[in-house]
Amino acid sequence: MGKYTEISSLPDAIARNVKEHRVTRSLRRAPRVYTDTTDFTSIDYGDIIQVEDRYFLITAYTKEGRFGVDDQVKQWVPKVEDLASGVPYIVKLVFHETFDIHLGQFIIPCYRSPEKEARVLELVQGRPHFMQGEILLDTAGNLVRVITPVNGNRLDKVIQRSERAHEAYFFEELPDILARFLDAMQAISFLHAHGFRHGDIRRDHVFVDRYTGVFHWIDFDYDFYLPEKPFALDLLELGNILIYLTGKGDYNPRELLADPKLGDTVLQTIAPSDFSLIAQNRIVNLRKIFPYIPEKLNNILLHFSLGTEVFYETVEEIHHDLSDALHELSR
């Protein structure tokens, strides 16, 4: 159990806010005040994290569905309220872990690195397209990242909300989506230019601002170790998002067969070279499913297929090709 103090140790105004808060009023124990967050598993709902004269009351926890398991609570990432200002934040506490991710037949070592995320947050301060946060140090020297939540929705949920059939989505919605995705790509290029990887590019790690529609990247604490191709995984995942946006979803043979408009007739046209270079049951050559996808756009997708002879080496290369394709699509 980590060391804590009672709320009597807090300044009067803050202690009063704690007592009057809806979270602590419903709590059946006294809230605890932590200045050392090393043992984050001891810190719970209704407790206060005191760091550099800021006081954060834990009001909930973030959750994440991954590896086929839904809604796992991330105990090192509580949702909090600043007890002085009443502003909600997400706090990320130090949690180091090393694990392997399996990509097709390959295993890539990955690392959760609070230090890397802190450096990225400092680098991207004030830049659109990135979640924003400040770095505070607790009494044990842990990097506590205080994140301003993006007011918006996950990109995948925004895409799936569209009720249009693919063709209407493709011509009426996608050009605008791709224009915004291009800006988000440039943001990743900015990270790479400064020697950082995003590390965990996924369609649910893009949040779409509710008011401006701007795409914001979130979660920079993953890092991976690919010494000869340091940005390859980011590039691959950018390609996966582009394939997802273009198709308004992912397609594998089972999904094709399940769709009465596509079915076996389309599946018969799919060759081994049409599948993803890495996720080998995902169809990348979407033009075979949706023949109105222009060749220029489809050719970008094919760079991520088993049939490709050339790879994108930089984000700029994809950005250049996608700008071209979008220009054609918007005409």
Added chain:
Amino acid sequence: MEWKKIIIAIDDSPRSFNAVEYVGSLLGQREDVVLCLLHIYPEPPPDYYRSGASLDDYRKEQEQKARRLFDRAEAILSRHGVAAAVITSRCLMADHKSISAAILDMQVREHFGTIVVGKRGIPKAEEFLFGSISNALVHTGKDIAVWVIG
């Protein structure tokens, strides 16, 4: 360009030693060449320091490994009649760059005209994710000869 100033880039793969054999068999009795056995190692993985080890520890570890590679390569060259006087060796870390970029940096900095490297022959997907040093040298190197030995 000094074509006879040759880098043999090696790691612990059998292909690397094929490359050394190739150079030895080709240039065995010549004294008008300069051969540099070069071993470039990557930066330590992100969690390396968490065990309490330092960058110096990592460098020492890598240099010891490199010494064993150099001994083996020098023995091969010697067997082919390459004079010890024309052989040097270097072990460097790819500091904030890829291994292929570090090889090319040294080639440019020290005016080498030829790079010899082994080729693993990897599938496309592996090349996309993990890279191919030989391909990178061929595509990125300028005004040099790159010998890729399969």
